[in-house]
Amino acid sequence: MSSEEKTPDEPKEAVGTGEVAVPAAEEESTATFEPVVKLEEVEIQSGEEDEEVVYAQRSKLFIFGETMLDKGSGNKTWIERGIGNLRVLRHKEHKKLRLLMRQEKTMKIICNHVIDPRIKLEPHVQSDRAWIWAAFDFSGGTELVETIFCIKFGDSEVANKYKVEFEGCQEKMKELVATDDAETGDAAADAAADTAADKLAALTTDE
Numbered sequence: 001m002s003s004e005e006k007t008p009d010e011p012k013e014a015v016g017t018g019e020v021a022v023p024a025a026e027e028e029s030t031a032t033f034e035p036v037v038k039l040e041e042v043e044i045q046s047g048e049e050d051e052e053v054v055y056a057q058r059s060k061l062f063i064f065g066e067t068m069l070d071k072g073s074g075n076k077t078w079i080e081r082g083i084g085n086l087r088v089l090r091h092k093e094h095k096k097l098r099l100l101m102r103q104e105k106t107m108k109i110i111c112n113h114v115i116d117p118r119i120k121l122e123p124h125v126q127s128d129r130a131w132i133w134a135a136f137d138f139s140g141g142t143e144l145v146e147t148i149f150c151i152k153f154g155d156s157e158v159a160n161k162y163k164v165e166f167e168g169c170q171e172k173m174k175e176l177v178a179t180d181d182a183e184t185g186d187a188a189a190d191a192a193a194d195t196a197a198d199k200l201a202a203l204t205t206d207e
Contacts, residue, residue, distance in 0.1 A: 055088040064148040117174040
C-alpha cells in the first residue's frame, strides 16, 4: 500500500487510561404530541340507504339547454353532464322506482327523477345507441326542474336492453301510481306531465 493511501481512522485510546474512546449513544426522544383538533368520525348518508339497485349501466348523459355563454338567449344545444352508472333504484318499503345517475369520480348527482309511466323514450335520429326523454328532475336537490335528457350507451344492444328494462319499470310504477291516484287524486301532476310530453314531441333531435 502506498504511503499516500489513507486507511479509516481507528478508535483512539483515551490519554492516560489505555481505554478506547467510544462515541456516546444518541438518546431516543420519548416526547408525545397530541393533535390540536380531534376529528369525530362522521357517517355520510347517500340518500340511497333504503333502496336497492334494479338496473345499472355505465353511460354518458346529456341535457338539452343553454350553455353558460348562451344564458338568456334562448339558444339551446346538447350539453354533456357527465359519465357514470345510470341506475334504477327501488325503495324497499313502498317499492317505487326512480332513475339516478352520479357523475363518476365526483359522485355529483346529474339525473334524479321518478320513473313516471307517462315518460316516453324517443330514439336519437343520429344514433342507434341513444334515447331521449323529458322528466321533472330533482338532481339539484331543491326543486323539480323540467329537463330533456339524452342517454348514450356503448352500443345499440345495450341501449335496447335499457329500453326494455325502463319500460318494464314503468309498468310496475303504473300499478303503484294508479293506487295512489285512486286514493288522493293527481290532476295537477297529469297536466304537468302532458306539458313536458308536448315539449319533447316538438324537440328536433338532429343537432
